[in-house]
Amino acid sequence: xxxxxFYLILLLFFTFIFTVFYKGLDxxxxxxxxxxxxxxxxxxxxxxxxxxxxxxxxxxxxxNKFTLVNIWSSWCVPCRQEHxxxxxxxxxxxxxxxxxxxxxxxNNAIKFLKELGNPFSKILIDPDGIISISLGAYGVPETFLLxxxxxxxxKYIGPLTENNISEIIKIIK
Amino acid sequence: MIRLxxxxxxxxxxxxxxxxxxxxxxxxxxxxxxxxxxxxxICQGQSVYDSQSDFAISMKILIDNxxxxxxxxxxxxxxxxxxxxxxxxxxxxxxxxxxxxWAFPLILFIFGGLLIYRKVFIN
Numbered sequence: 001x002x003x004x005x006f007y008l009i010l011l012l013f014f015t016f017i018f019t020v021f022y023k024g025l026d027x028x029x030x031x032x033x034x035x036x037x038x039x040x041x042x043x044x045x046x047x048x049x050x051x052x053x054x055x056x057x058x059x060x061x062x063x064n065k066f067t068l069v070n071i072w073s074s075w076c077v078p079c080r081q082e083h084x085x086x087x088x089x090x091x092x093x094x095x096x097x098x099x100x101x102x103x104x105x106x107n108n109a110i111k112f113l114k115e116l117g118n119p120f121s122k123i124l125i126d127p128d129g130i131i132s133i134s135l136g137a138y139g140v141p142e143t144f145l146l147x148x149x150x151x152x153x154x155k156y157i158g159p160l161t162e163n164n165i166s167e168i169i170k171i172i173k
Numbered sequence: 174m175i176r177l178x179x180x181x182x183x184x185x186x187x188x189x190x191x192x193x194x195x196x197x198x199x200x201x202x203x204x205x206x207x208x209x210x211x212x213x214x215i216c217q218g219q220s221v222y223d224s225q226s227d228f229a230i231s232m233k234i235l236i237d238n239x240x241x242x243x244x245x246x247x248x249x250x251x252x253x254x255x256x257x258x259x260x261x262x263x264x265x266x267x268x269x270x271x272x273x274x275w276a277f278p279l280i281l282f283i284f285g286g287l288l289i290y291r292k293v294f295i296n
Contacts, residue, residue, distance in 0.1 A: 042256075103227060129231030130238065136256035138215055139228055 041069075041150045044131045049101055049109060049123040060122060061150050064096040066172045069144045070120070070160075071132050073102045074112035076140040082159035083116045089165050090119035095172055099123035102132055102140045145171065204237050207249055210263050220263070 044057045061067045070086060072079040090097055099120035101109050109123070126132055135144070138157060145154040145168060153171060156164055208222040213229045221229045239249050253261050267275055 103231075128234050129227055130235045133228070133231045133235045134256070 039136075039152050041144065041146050041152050042134045042136075043150070044134065046100075046124040046126060046131060049099075049106065049125050055122065055124060057124075058150065060096070060098055061146055062148055065148055066095060066153075067146045067148075068095055068097045068168065069100060069135075069146065070097060071100045071102050071126075071135075071137055071140050071142045073104045073140045074108040075104065076102075078159040079141045080112075080116070082141050083119070085160045085162060085165055086119040087117045088162075089160075089168065092165075093169060093172065095168070096121050100131065101125045103127060103129045203240050203246070204233055207236050207246060208233055210250075211253065212261050212263055214257060214261060 041057070041061070045054060046057075047054055068089075070082075072082070086097065089095065097120050099122070101123055103126065106125075124131075132140075132142070141159050143156040143160055143164075144152050145156075147153055154168070205222060208229075209220050211221040211232065213219045213221045213224040213226060213232075215228045216224045216226050219229075221232050223229075236249060239252070244252070250262055259266060265271055
């Protein structure tokens with residue numbers, strides 16, 4: 001009798017382990033970054049791309065009801081796709097769009113904007129990529145929608161799509 | 174006289190080289206140590222220390238800056254956890270979700286111990 005109970009427990013135990021691992025097989029084992037909303041946006045100071053003047057992120061964000069911060073670079077291929085979407089957004093709304101130029105050369109960045117248009121009200125530079133890391137970004141492109149209290153309302157990892165744009169327009173209206 | 178100069182210069186050389194060594198230890202060792210414990214989020218299966226991706230390079234500069242600001246190792250981990258979530262550190266925190274994982278070896282150990290105890294002392 002005692003032996004039977006022991007084997008039963010052993011059997012249950014192995015079935016439990018088997019189910020756990022079997023379920024685990026279906027789980028994707030690659031990491032997908034979490035989209036964290038409602039967090040505070042790290043404050044930073046940087047230089048403007050064209051004027052080389054120093055700006056504080058806080059001053060730019062406070063003066064507008066909503067701000068869209070877009071991390072981009074001229075060498076980044078998805079940014080090229082995304083750019084037309086951003087141009088569209090800037091034409092449709094008067095949203096304050098701020099660019100953060102990630103690890104780029106000044107000449108290349110300006111050339112890129114001349115070719116594809118400039119949707120940004122200001123472009124701050126991030127030559128080492130440290131600012132982007134301190135904002136919690138993974139790479140380029142990445143976009144943050146902020147309110148005037150520096151709260152992250154929405155974070156988009158990867159290029160913006162037309163669907164994202166309509167979502168943003170809904171939020172800011 | 175020449176002996177004295179030789180002696181003094183030897184001492185000076187030793188002090189300077191020691192200082193150099195300790196400086197090097199302070200800075201580069203800490204960046205290496207911290208970045209070895211961080212997961213590179215955009216390159217699978219590599220630490221920030223191993224990776225040469227843009228993300229990892231910037232991360233190393235940021236860690237260096239934080240060390241120069243006088244932040245402690247724990248403060249830097251906490252800061253990065255706040256930005257990127259707990260996944261960024263290799264060492265998982267002890268919480269409800271992974272309670273079984275932490276306790277399981279202990280349970281097995283005790284269970285096995287009991288089995289041996291019964292076999293040896295009771296039978």
